[in-house]
Amino acid sequence: MAEIYLKELAHARSGDKGDTSNICVFARNPADYDFLKRVLTAERVKEHFGDIVKGSVVRYEVESLGGFNFVLQHALGGGATLSIRLDTLGKSMASALMRMKIAQDE
Amino acid sequence: MAKKRFRIGGGQGFWGDSNDAAIHMIRNGELDCMACDYLAELTMSILQKQKNKNPKAGYARDFIELFQHVGKEAREKNIQIITNAGGVNVKGAVDAICESAKKQGIRDLRVGYVLGDDLTERLPELIAAGLDFKNMDDPDKDFSDISQSIFNVNVYYGHEPIAQCLEEGADVVVCGRATDSALFLAPLKKAFGWADTDFDDLARGIVTGHLLECGGQAAGGNFDFDWRSVPDMDRLGFPIAELSSDSLVITKAPDCGGLISERTLKEQLLYEIHDPANYITPDVIADVGHVTLDEIGENRVRVSGVRGKRRPDTLKLCIGYHAGYKVETYLSYAWPDAYEKAVCAADIIMRKLRRQDFLAEDVRIDFLGLNALHMRVADMNPRLLEDMNEVVLRIAVRSTDRSEAAKIIPEIAPLQLNGPPGASFFGGRAQIRDLIGLWPTLIPREAIRLTSQIREVR
Numbered sequence: 001m002a003e004i005y006l007k008e009l010a011h012a013r014s015g016d017k018g019d020t021s022n023i024c025v026f027a028r029n030p031a032d033y034d035f036l037k038r039v040l041t042a043e044r045v046k047e048h049f050g051d052i053v054k055g056s057v058v059r060y061e062v063e064s065l066g067g068f069n070f071v072l073q074h075a076l077g078g079g080a081t082l083s084i085r086l087d088t089l090g091k092s093m094a095s096a097l098m099r100m101k102i103a104q105d106e
Numbered sequence: 107m108a109k110k111r112f113r114i115g116g117g118q119g120f121w122g123d124s125n126d127a128a129i130h131m132i133r134n135g136e137l138d139c140m141a142c143d144y145l146a147e148l149t150m151s152i153l154q155k156q157k158n159k160n161p162k163a164g165y166a167r168d169f170i171e172l173f174q175h176v177g178k179e180a181r182e183k184n185i186q187i188i189t190n191a192g193g194v195n196v197k198g199a200v201d202a203i204c205e206s207a208k209k210q211g212i213r214d215l216r217v218g219y220v221l222g223d224d225l226t227e228r229l230p231e232l233i234a235a236g237l238d239f240k241n242m243d244d245p246d247k248d249f250s251d252i253s254q255s256i257f258n259v260n261v262y263y264g265h266e267p268i269a270q271c272l273e274e275g276a277d278v279v280v281c282g283r284a285t286d287s288a289l290f291l292a293p294l295k296k297a298f299g300w301a302d303t304d305f306d307d308l309a310r311g312i313v314t315g316h317l318l319e320c321g322g323q324a325a326g327g328n329f330d331f332d333w334r335s336v337p338d339m340d341r342l343g344f345p346i347a348e349l350s351s352d353s354l355v356i357t358k359a360p361d362c363g364g365l366i367s368e369r370t371l372k373e374q375l376l377y378e379i380h381d382p383a384n385y386i387t388p389d390v391i392a393d394v395g396h397v398t399l400d401e402i403g404e405n406r407v408r409v410s411g412v413r414g415k416r417r418p419d420t421l422k423l424c425i426g427y428h429a430g431y432k433v434e435t436y437l438s439y440a441w442p443d444a445y446e447k448a449v450c451a452a453d454i455i456m457r458k459l460r461r462q463d464f465l466a467e468d469v470r471i472d473f474l475g476l477n478a479l480h481m482r483v484a485d486m487n488p489r490l491l492e493d494m495n496e497v498v499l500r501i502a503v504r505s506t507d508r509s510e511a512a513k514i515i516p517e518i519a520p521l522q523l524n525g526p527p528g529a530s531f532f533g534g535r536a537q538i539r540d541l542i543g544l545w546p547t548l549i550p551r552e553a554i555r556l557t558s559q560i561r562e563v564r
Binding site for chain 2: 011012013015016017018019020022024026028045048049050051054060062065066067069071073077078079080082084085086087091092094095096098099
């Protein structure tokens with residue numbers, strides 16, 4: 001089963017509000033949107049991040065943009081002002097998600 | 107008076123951003139208005155800290171420098187400039203702007219400003235009035251745990267007091283904690299004569315602000331889809347919105363770098379929002395869940411399908427409180443066995459700290475160049491670890507007790523002589539940094555009293 005990085009199918013940007021991280025993810029090719037809808041579930045994203053994300057993960061679908069917005073609670077080590085992570089704002093949460101491995105024939 | 111076309115630019119993405127694009131768009135952007143956002147969540151607390159040390163500080167000085175460059179030209183071209191650079195010292199910012207205007211020889215400048223968002227001194231009164239300050243993110247947290255260590259309280263307000271300044275002929279409007287998008291909505295609402303119940307139009311104004319408030323991020327900066335395709339990032343243009351009574355097009359000024367495309371815009375459209383169908387602002391609840399983006403020309407994208415719903419009855423209040431101390435330390439190692447040496451150094455440091463009964467709420471051990479950004483998601487393949495050219499060990503600690511946080515500081519440099527070979531210490535001794543916690547809560551609109559005023563430079 002051929003595995004690829006999510007990055008090959010999607011692009012993303014992450015931002016912060018308090019200790020909540022949001023990662024918006026878009027299909028590079030609109031034809032892949034339905035496939036991503038199937039495999040890139042909130043549960044899968046939560047599992048990918050493990051203990052980096054202490055709270056829930058919610059996925060919002062935005063079909064007209066071929067994208068999703070993932071909202072990750074308690075995901076930034078306390079939030080930008082308290083976090084002792086190097087990346088206090090979670091700017092690299094997007095690329096961290098893009099390294100998720102996806103089996104193409106899932 | 108309804109106007110046919112209105113062009114507004116986003117001149118700043120945050121406090122600390124470059125002034126180049128703002129200067130370029132005033133000169134070449136055919137603007138009616140430029141709005142400059144300076145305030146991120148943390149910024150108010152930093153500004154409060156500065157003001158506590160120096161009562162004349164507390165606003166974003168960078169704006170004064172920008173105004174020094176563009177104030178005269180903007181006034182001559184009748185381009186209004188709206189900003190929340192006032193931070194926690196709006197009057198101080200107004201003083202500095204007026205002084206700069208005089209230096210530039212600007213005549214007849216009307217500087218509008220908004221007061222009343224800083225509730226720090228009203229806090230006891232609000233507590234007495236029975237507000238519970240329930241934490242929006244963590245309803246179980248107890249407000250009394252922080253009520254003794256608060257040092258700033260600011261309410262996020264909407265477009266109304268800004269619009270009031272514009273109605274009174276302001277050329278510049280200076281705000282404190284106005285929401286980023288309100289800086290944009292106010293002039294648009296005035297230009298097109300929107301009513302408070304024109305929810306879809308108000309939402310279009312808010313989305314304009316949302317797309318522009320991060321400056322370069324809508325114009326090819328931080329562009330994940332294909333950053334290599336963005337031309338001339340060394341002179342990145344910032345986005346400009348062109349609105350008519352029923353349309354919104356995002357573009358940029360001629361003769362600058364950057365890229366305005368469907369993809370650069372959609373990465374910004376969902377940035378830092380939660381539920382796309384309910385983007386809550388003090389002015390309207392915007393629904394971007396059905397938005398479409400169409401490339402209608404080079405660096406021109408039409409945004410359609412924005413809908414709006416009635417604004418909420420409450421406003422967001424952000425309370426900054428002192429939350430302890432943080433120390434970050436660094437030590438570098440080179441090939442051979444760079445990673446193994448760094449791991450050994452971390453072990454030595456932690457053993458020494460434990461012998462001092464070190465007490466911390468949080469400790470992180472990371473390796474820059476390996477896993478400091480992606481943390482547990484990073485690739486830690488043993489082959490990769492074995493042959494690293496170099497690595498920087500980073501140990502960071504957080505403690506509510508200053509003396510505990512300080513314990514790690516003297517333990518780093520000695521590793522150069524006392525630990526694995528080749529350690530290189532840089533950046534000087536680590537500093538103890540104060541941490542500010544943010545407590546987000548909601549407050550009824552009736553509790554807030556905002557005022558709009560004008561100061562004239564003749």
